[in-house]
Amino acid sequence: MVEMGVPEPEEAEESVQVEVSGADRIAEPEQQMGNHNISPLVEKWDDPNPTRDERVAEVVQQLDKACREAGFFYKGHGIPDSVLKEIRSISRQFFDFPYEEKLKIKLSPATGYRGYQRVGENITKGVPDMHEAIDVGLAWIHCYKEVEPGMYGGLGEVMEGCNKWPSDPPRFKNLMEDYVSRCTDLSRKILRGIALALGGPLDMFEGNIPGDPFWVFRILGYPAVFHSSGKQMPDAKNDIGCGAHTDYGLLTLVNQDDDITALQVRNIDGDWIPAEPVPGTFICNIGDMLKILTNGLYESTVHGVINKSAKFRVCGAYFYETHYDAVVQPVEICVQRSGGAKKFL
Numbered sequence: 001m002v003e004m005g006v007p008e009p010e011e012a013e014e015s016v017q018v019e020v021s022g023a024d025r026i027a028e029p030e031q032q033m034g035n036h037n038i039s040p041l042v043e044k045w046d047d048p049n050p051t052r053d054e055r056v057a058e059v060v061q062q063l064d065k066a067c068r069e070a071g072f073f074y075k076g077h078g079i080p081d082s083v084l085k086e087i088r089s090i091s092r093q094f095f096d097f098p099y100e101e102k103l104k105i106k107l108s109p110a111t112g113y114r115g116y117q118r119v120g121e122n123i124t125k126g127v128p129d130m131h132e133a134i135d136v137g138l139a140w141i142h143c144y145k146e147v148e149p150g151m152y153g154g155l156g157e158v159m160e161g162c163n164k165w166p167s168d169p170p171r172f173k174n175l176m177e178d179y180v181s182r183c184t185d186l187s188r189k190i191l192r193g194i195a196l197a198l199g200g201p202l203d204m205f206e207g208n209i210p211g212d213p214f215w216v217f218r219i220l221g222y223p224a225v226f227h228s229s230g231k232q233m234p235d236a237k238n239d240i241g242c243g244a245h246t247d248y249g250l251l252t253l254v255n256q257d258d259d260i261t262a263l264q265v266r267n268i269d270g271d272w273i274p275a276e277p278v279p280g281t282f283i284c285n286i287g288d289m290l291k292i293l294t295n296g297l298y299e300s301t302v303h304g305v306i307n308k309s310a311k312f313r314v315c316g317a318y319f320y321e322t323h324y325d326a327v328v329q330p331v332e333i334c335v336q337r338s339g340g341a342k343k344f345l
């Protein structure tokens, strides 16, 4: 039995252990996760009837299967591998800076929860130790779609603010902003394919739903917990990078290091599949909002991260969501296709 768990920021004093049932059955990744080439869909994304092209029709079928089973790999997404690599490499440079330097963009309620944070850092009597005495513990930079005062009324107040970008490395802000805009564009195209896979109109997840999508971009750094000799570092409490969870949005695009297998995805049979990195691809996870919109036809992907390597792992996780104010409820076509009763109200 593998236990996964990571303290949430506000729960940093206690580490939450989440039991992952079935995690002892590890399936063969190649058999379980497709590596789909979605380039036909990306090329024809603005064609009003893209499935006239047989290649697009095939991608749509593959998307349907993948969304019913587990997350999926794919390639042919139109974002060059050099861009994916650059995002990870500049993130690594930032994480390598001394703690004091990283604290210049520290996350807090006053920053709209944007910026750098060490998760699971030592907390003494409610006050975080202001040093990196223990070189373990997940760290991240959180960015969100920027929210101007009043933009989403009272509900959006907590998220108001601009992103906190480091001034060093100098190209950090431009690279990240460009990357987020590419991911937003790509997610819209994938959702068009998913709309077709569900038998709906191309723009089923546009307009009132994610017409003006909210997004979150989290850059994660997972310190090595093991020495290259295989011995666990003395200060490491456990090897859980990120406990088992589903993402709450529509889709997540995971850009992970090419040489470390740490992410695991649970399929519908309860088997944990190591999501082995395939250079140039994203791993795409389905989130809870898509599960609700599809009335449960599509399952959100349960996943977690254990970095058993002796290397610091970097990952850029982009979360695509609906419009901030959207009411997330099952769409009629999915209700009909799943027996006629709404499973989520």
Ligand SMILES: O=C(O)CCC(=O)C(=O)O
Binding pocket: 218, 220, 242, 247, 254, 256, 263, 303, 304, 305, 315, 317
């Ligand atoms: O590090 C990863 O591969 C995934 C991160 C993740 O699951 C998350 O941020 O929700």
